Amino acid sequence: xxxxxxxxxxxxxxxxxxxxxxxxxxxxxxxxxxxxxxxxxxxxxxxxxxxxxxxxxxxxxxxxxxxxxxxxxxxxxxxxxxxxxxxxxxxxxxxxxxxxxxxxxxxxxxxxxxxxxxxxxxxxxxxxxxxxxxxxxxxxxxxxxxxx
Numbered sequence: 001x002x003x004x005x006x007x008x009x010x011x012x013x014x015x016x017x018x019x020x021x022x023x024x025x026x027x028x029x030x031x032x033x034x035x036x037x038x039x040x041x042x043x044x045x046x047x048x049x050x051x052x053x054x055x056x057x058x059x060x061x062x063x064x065x066x067x068x069x070x071x072x073x074x075x076x077x078x079x080x081x082x083x084x085x086x087x088x089x090x091x092x093x094x095x096x097x098x099x100x101x102x103x104x105x106x107x108x109x110x111x112x113x114x115x116x117x118x119x120x121x122x123x124x125x126x127x128x129x130x131x132x133x134x135x136x137x138x139x140x141x142x143x144x145x146x147x148x
Contacts, residue, residue, distance in 0.1 A: 001026040002039035069138040076141040077101040083146040093120035
């Protein structure tokens with residue numbers, strides 16, 4: 001019997017999959033618990049259209065993220081922070097401070113997406129990465145300067 005899964009079923013498939021299972025398994029478990037529905041021509045067509053729409057929306061999202069990454073590539077952000085003697089920073093520059101500096105420059109980036117290669121503990125220019133999603137990564141420069 002062919003069924004369309006309404007939810008992920010361990011050992012059978014993911015939500016939206018059209019699978020062939022035995023009649024007893026379908027009637028006594030999948031259909032009874034509401035995990036699947038009987039596969040009809042209309043249902044199978046609906047699943048195919050939904051997958052096509054999801055693929056299109058994902059491609060549009062990836063395209064928008066790549067454009068944002070291209071705009072951000074090579075940007076230098078300046079973070080003003082309190083320093084002690086010899087240009088030593090009290091604490092270190094955090095990703096939240098970098099995200100705030102990017103927001104001031106007009107780029108909305110979540111602090112969780114920023115990766116600093118080494119702790120920023122001295123005044124100077126450092127490299128950082130912004131990961132928008134897997135495969136969409138851009139490099140920026142962080143300029144740590146003393147607070148005036």
